[in-house]
Amino acid sequence: MIMGLLGRGLLGRGFLGRFLGAGxxxxxxxxxxxxxxxxxxxxxxxxxxxxxxxxxxxxxxxxxxxxxxxxxxxxxxxxxxxxxxxxxxxxxxxxxxxxxxxxxxxxxxxAGAAPSSAPSSAPSSTPSSAASSTSAFVLALSWQPAFCEGRPTKPECASQTADRLDADHFALHGLWPQPRGRAYCGVDAAAVALDKEGAWDRLPAVALSEPTRRALVRAMPGTASFLDRHEWIKHGTCADAGAGPGAEAYYAASLALLEAINASPVRALVAGRIGGRLETADLRQAFDAAFGAGAGQRVSVSCVRDGGRSLIGEIKLALAGPLGPEVAGVLAARIAAVPPVDPGCPGGIVDAVGQQ
The missing domain is CATH 2.30.30 (SH3 type barrels.)
Structure with a gap:
């Protein structure tokens, strides 16, 4: 039933509630x-x-x-x-x-609890494991103004302006195959070492078509710091994006997911609260309105501290597949296919562009 980007099956409640832990x-x-x-x-x-x-x-x-x-x-x-x-x-x-x-x-x-008669298609956590066995993902979307409060010298932060897309839209952080320890599939040891050192500028450039590259630069400001290389090396290599494994398919699916969220009442709610406080419960209700009852229960919110303020820093959405670039039409079903997750922080301020 479920093949492609997110493979077959679901994640258990305990794992998705943490986005970490056992396979x-x-x-x-x-x-x-x-x-x-x-x-x-x-x-x-x-x-x-x-x-x-x-x-x-x-x-x-x-x-x-x-x-x-x-x-x-x-x-x-x-x-x-x-x-x-x-x-x-x-x-x-x-x-x-x-x-x-x-x-x-x-x-x-x-992991370790599956019925012994049932052959497993679960991904191995070894770097050589095949990407096509991925079973589920977490979509991580950043609120870039909050991210930049503590990183003003990063290229994507120094260049941020009030009229740039990420001033009032979610930005793409990553699309992570689960379990989270599943990473660096088929990546050579030298590249893994560079990535772990944070030397992302020395990683190979990601092979993308020009239209996808332009869209990614706009949607993922972190490309200015080579975030796209890191995300592909660590996470994308373990993904199968419906049309087959590869960076083009992986980022096409990631961009389609981001666009679906940013075109929904979720983004409108967050943008409307810039400078004020947003409760996680309200954000989850917006997901329900956009993607069906219960969708908000698959969303976790991460907050960051900025002096005495608690800021909405990132949302993480758990979902099953398949996805692919046509995901907007089936996203509600993919969200509904996984168990609820922990809501994360109770709420925070939606930060505006610039150092506050």
């Missing part, structure tokens, strides 16, 4: 049912309206409950190590604990 594995279906119970923590995305049983042995289903296609359910157990069924929490059902067949959807569980 996640995607499980494929096995066959024969059993009755033992193996503890499991993860999420199950329903692809078929299968029955949700209270008892596998008796096939009992009080209320004739069926899975809702497209809905993600919390997972608490598998029926055995060589799993064929998973135990879900269906909040509106009585009782809430329900068994569903593994082949009724897509399961994602914490």
């Amino acid at each position: 996640w594995l995607l499980a494929a279906p096995a066959l024969s049912p059993a009755l033992a119970e193996e503890p499991l923590v993860g999420s199950f995305l329903a692809e078929r309206a299968c029955p949700a049983f209270v008892s596998l042995r008796k096939q009992t289903n009080p209320g004739e409950v069926r899975l809702e296609v497209g809905r993600a359910y919390p997972v608490t157990a598998a029926n055995r190590a060589a799993a064929t069924h998973v135990l879900l929490t269906v909040a509106e059902a009585t009782p809430t604990r329900r068994w569903a067949a593994l082949d009724c959807g897509q399961l994602a569980v914490e």
Whole structure:
């Protein structure tokens, strides 16, 4: 079902709530049912309206409950190590604990906890792992005036003006394959060392078409400090952007995501609060309005200190795939396909251009 930029599957609630931590594995279906119970923590995305049983042995289903296609359910157990069924929490059902067949959807569980019968397509964290196995991303968007408060000498900050796009629009920071430790796929050791040293100007230039390059320079002010090289080397090399792996596809998808957010009521809300305070709850409500109920629960806000002020510095959006450059039409579904995340800081000031 889900291939391309973000691959198949979801991330578990614990990981996405932190955007850090353990890796996640995607499980494929096995066959024969059993009755033992193996503890499991993860999420199950329903692809078929299968029955949700209270008892596998008796096939009992009080209320004739069926899975809702497209809905993600919390997972608490598998029926055995060589799993064929998973135990879900269906909040509106009585009782809430329900068994569903593994082949009724897509399961994602914490690393090391996947049912042994289910071959994993999860990405390796080694630099040589294939980009096409990426399962999910976090989109990081910066509020550039806040970023520049503490970095006034950086080229992108010294050149910032009130009429430049990033004065009142989100700027692209990065699109990060998950888990976060997944990085530097197929990158040689010398380039990794340069990146970790912060010598981004010595990294190879990113191969992009001229239209994509122009769009990226406008959307990612950090290109003035070679942020594009860093993001590609560290994160983009582990991504498959729908049309195939490569910097062009990776940044085309990143730009499409940024454009969708900046064209939405989310950006309008933030820009309208410049100089004032914005509550994270209000920002999340704007995501709900723009991308459907519950979308805001997939957004985390990071704040930065500037003297005695707390500024909105960045938002991080968790989402599943596929994406690709046509993502605007399917973004709501991609956001809905992942569990909620921690909201982050409760709110802060939306900074204006210039040192305050």
